[in-house]
Amino acid sequence: MTETNEEPEAIHRSVEDEARHCVRCGLCLSVCPGYRQSLNETDSPRARVALMQARKEGLLDPSDDGFVDTFFSCLLCGSCAFVCPSGVAVDRILEITRGDLAGEGLLPSSLAELNDRILAYRNISAEGNEGRAIWADNLPSRPKGLGKEQAEVAYFVGCVGSFYPRSYSVPQSLVQIFDRLNVDYALLGGAEWCCGYPMFLNGNLDGARELIRHNVEAVRSIGAKKVVFTCPSCFHFWNHTYPVALGVQELGIEVQHATEFLADLLERDDVHLKGIPATVTYHDPCDLGRKEGVFEAPRRILRRIPGLKLNEMPENRAGSHCCGGGGNVESFAPEVSKRVSAQRLSQALDTGAEVIVSACQQCERTLAGAARNARARVRVRDITDLVLEALED
Ligand code: SF4
Numbered sequence: 001m002t003e004t005n006e007e008p009e010a011i012h013r014s015v016e017d018e019a020r021h022c023v024r025c026g027l028c029l030s031v032c033p034g035y036r037q038s039l040n041e042t043d044s045p046r047a048r049v050a051l052m053q054a055r056k057e058g059l060l061d062p063s064d065d066g067f068v069d070t071f072f073s074c075l076l077c078g079s080c081a082f083v084c085p086s087g088v089a090v091d092r093i094l095e096i097t098r099g100d101l102a103g104e105g106l107l108p109s110s111l112a113e114l115n116d117r118i119l120a121y122r123n124i125s126a127e128g129n130e131g132r133a134i135w136a137d138n139l140p141s142r143p144k145g146l147g148k149e150q151a152e153v154a155y156f157v158g159c160v161g162s163f164y165p166r167s168y169s170v171p172q173s174l175v176q177i178f179d180r181l182n183v184d185y186a187l188l189g190g191a192e193w194c195c196g197y198p199m200f201l202n203g204n205l206d207g208a209r210e211l212i213r214h215n216v217e218a219v220r221s222i223g224a225k226k227v228v229f230t231c232p233s234c235f236h237f238w239n240h241t242y243p244v245a246l247g248v249q250e251l252g253i254e255v256q257h258a259t260e261f262l263a264d265l266l267e268r269d270d271v272h273l274k275g276i277p278a279t280v281t282y283h284d285p286c287d288l289g290r291k292e293g294v295f296e297a298p299r300r301i302l303r304r305i306p307g308l309k310l311n312e313m314p315e316n317r318a319g320s321h322c323c324g325g326g327g328n329v330e331s332f333a334p335e336v337s338k339r340v341s342a343q344r345l346s347q348a349l350d351t352g353a354e355v356i357v358s359a360c361q362q363c364e365r366t367l368a369g370a371a372r373n374a375r376a377r378v379r380v381r382d383i384t385d386l387v388l389e390a391l392e393d
């Protein structure tokens, strides 16, 4: 991998070029989870495109009331860009405008604090980064990948799975699966830093680039040919932005979400799964599904587990409705996040599912919160937990 000093063109190209293709048809309003909740035009993708244009033409001052809020209360779910008949890359406009606002010192304070935490601690939670594998402490046996210096596969756990006890079960399940099925993997421990996505979304690409360089080197140092992720956001950022940010065509390291890795693993002849009798629905995380096109791997896994009945929500795959946890919105506008997750929960309950399955610890957390708030009789589980249960004797 040879780095260049050129600015990544895909990140810094003109947003005006994108925006002028908007014909104001309004199709994006029908899929925008934020707009659906407020029915307020300024919360719509179309308005965000128009506001960005007005600002570029000098018709609006970004420090005007509400301007900044409009951009930082977007979930960056990508639904708008997906349905736009004119092919406007609305998601790119939104990301770049956030970056411009941050560059002008207009980043909301809660998000500026998040950036500062990541720079100081190398993670989003402001805990000592050497404690990244603390979730492994109460497993029945020490994970074989802990402290391993060379391995075929690196497991990149991500900040949420590493530091938030609510999400510990995700890495705990995956390492137990790996150990049972003899996967040659290593955990990076304190050498894993935040992937950089939250800083990128908060407009600090330079800060993110430092994290990116470090993480790539950490994986290279153990000789891993592949990195596996349980967090779709880390996976998306590595796959989509790491090469661009480093100015390379390819990283030379294969990246895979855990569902892709597990779907192949479970099809081995020597893998036998016990039945789990339950009706489930599957929630496609935005960063995994719509943004990375991973739709079939999690469904292959669910079909592989005897006894599971999958009832799809009408808004599934590329048309999936955000869980409410995207775009750092929980930090900036938690009420928006809550309303959106309540809507997705309601869609899931309409399927009659007893279990909502996802493949993202953030989706699992927001949907479980919505279920608690609604006192709904439904469980929310990560797909790795289900796989481990099906593997147990
Ligand atoms: S769908 Fe596309 S063209 Fe239509 S209003 Fe939205 S951004 Fe503009």
Ligand code: SF4
Pocket (backbone or CB within 6 Å): 031, 032, 033, 034, 035, 043, 044, 045, 048, 074, 075, 076, 077, 078, 079, 080, 081, 090, 091, 094
């Ligand atoms: S990215 Fe999602 S939340 Fe943001 S404007 Fe588009 S559809 Fe709405």
